[in-house]
Amino acid sequence: MSEYQYYEFAAIDRPLTPQQQAELRSRSTRATITASSFINEYHWGDLKGDPLDWMRRYFDAHVYYANWGSCCLLLRLPRATLEQAVLDAFVLPAERGSAFSASATDEHWILDWSDWDEEGSGDCERFWDEESQHWMARLLPLRDELLRGDTRPLYLGWLARLCGGELDDAAVEPPLPAGLQTLSGAQQALVEYLQIDPDWLAAAAGASEPLPASDETAPALDAWLDAQTPETLRAALRLLLEGRGAQAEREARRRFLDWQRSRQPVVAAPTRRRVADIAVLRQAAAQRRLERERQARDAEEARQRAERRQHLAQLAEQADVVWTDIDRTLQRGTGAAYDRALQSLRALSEALAQAGREREFRLGLDRLQQSHGRRGAWVKRLIAAGWVEK
Template structure:
């Protein structure tokens, strides 16, 4: 099987200039290059460039997938969007010295103006079918790119999922401490759910971690601090925000406003300050994972039983309808056998089996035998048909 690598880059905050597009074209004659993207598949070669360097120079997002079981996501965010104190708890090395034999599952690289956040997965086992064909790369960018906006709005759930991927990757030991717990880990956004799939995060680990996460606040709940903060804004600050909006820099405008509001809220909020949630060790989350696994298996058992009960009920109703129209069923079998082909014999055999089940369920076995004898009086000399009946254990005079 030949190699397959998929690279997709996306520019969000600023489109590529014609000169930048020309620079990228000099690296690939086959890639699809636009003012906002670079997309290419490689089957025998490789990207003629360093994705991290391209992220620093050109792009805000990068998705990579290879058919040997490796995938990664890079997102570039303005340095002002996150602070080091927020990021550090998610990226600290293991205090126990635990190390994975694979590439890191999560990390952050600072540049002069940006943070470049990395998520990655490596399937050394070869068990994940998504990597077995040339289809894993396309589509991930559109699914995962909304994570960037979520991070810009202060949602740290994608960071926590990165830390959890490190746990699943064997990078952390039992004594390592989880980062601050985000709100709403039990109700992920579509992009965050896609990230768990992209990174193959174990569902039991996720459930165990999320069990300590507070629920998201009701969107209809009015923030009592917001009006008070807006009333304090100067004409100059509002004019600055308006200019950003009119220049097409709405994300920057929202990010700036949100950061200013959150900073003010920390100092002046009328809400009672809540105590930070206790942070668990990996071992404590692992204990909760065992409970989550038992709960999941029980729910799966209940779901299977419900589906089987539904299937049996539907089958029972189907057999009742078939028994009620047995004369039509025999006539249909007769017409099928008249075609005289192997396919027709197979269809007729299945119809006879269904009718036998339906008549048995209705307590009309003798009536089924009468119908079968009548059918064989017409078609009993069809050798191939009779062999099928014999192999199925259906004979006239037997129930």
């Protein structure tokens, strides 16, 4: 297997300046570089730079994967997006090289979801198919979800650590977010990207509350908007007009969530489970998955059998046409023709047997032998099939 590595970076909040693009160009003459991206593939050699350093200086997102199975997703978020205490529940104790970790600059968090398979022992088919170069497009919406306060991507990172054997049975899960049973498309892509065990995910998600319906949120939004001062609304509109729509949404959503929490009754947080507790649920989840897979296989096999019976019934109705086609095919006198005729004969034999017309098949075969019994290569095929004796 030849070596293959794929690097893609994206600048979202602010485009790269001409100087920054020139700096990146000095690192690679082959890369595709624009004001919003850097893309390069390597069949030998490697990136002349540290992706984490590039994230600090230039970019908001990075996707990397190699054909031996290693992969990495980096996302840069403003520090105001996540409180330290919230993030700590998902990543501590963890260092870079973990399946999920975080680092900080003065202004940003850089979140790192990784699966480093240096021995190439994992399944890397997801990096070889025709969809492989769409990973950035599939994963990038995670950043917007995090900016909107959705912590499911963080929990999936914790699950990736669990699947990677980083956590012992006594480790306690982070706060369980709502909606784990109905992941977004980007979150499902992250599950595939990191190869998170579906049984661990099902076990963890079983206790996750459903997301509130949009029609349940609308009255609260209206009430909050009614309580805003003209100065607050003016500030939000100014951010929009200045092209800082993401910042405007982020700040407005944070204020709305704070207002909403202040009006809700204090409810005891659900008990956070130990890994050992979730492991028990995982066994049950695995059994349910295996049963679903068995039922799916049985249903597929039943469908195929029904289609086969229908096909054979139609073939039996057209037996005269099939006999004529076999006769014409044999007249060509080539090996390929004999193989095709034998294939048609096998299907017709099965069709007529299903219809209870075995005697009709034997009579038709005798007629064929009268016309083509001197074709040695054809007769050898019939002997091998058990239809005639030596």
